[in-house]
Amino acid sequence: MQANWKVVMEASPRNIDLTPGFLVELGDNDGLADRLAELAADPERRAQMGADGRARVLGRYAVERLIDDVDRLYRSLLDARAG
Secondary structure (H helix, E strand, O other), X not given: OOOOOOOEEEOOOOOHHHOOOEEEOOXXXXXXXHXXXXXXXXXXXXXXXXXXXXXHHXXXXXXXXXXXXXXXXXXXXXXXXXX
């Protein structure tokens, strides 16, 4: 998603939070083909889904965000140890 690519993947609990994109059930070859054909036929939707996915990844995994998350974790551990 960070590369601005569209995502079509197996539906599973670990992938639910990775949309925008399409989730298809494992083994649903017709569903996979339908979703790929849908993306192939709609360049505007492909572009929008790619941009949405990139924005989501950058918002969640930007270096500044990760630094803040680690800092918050360390502070909470230090507070728990001191308290």
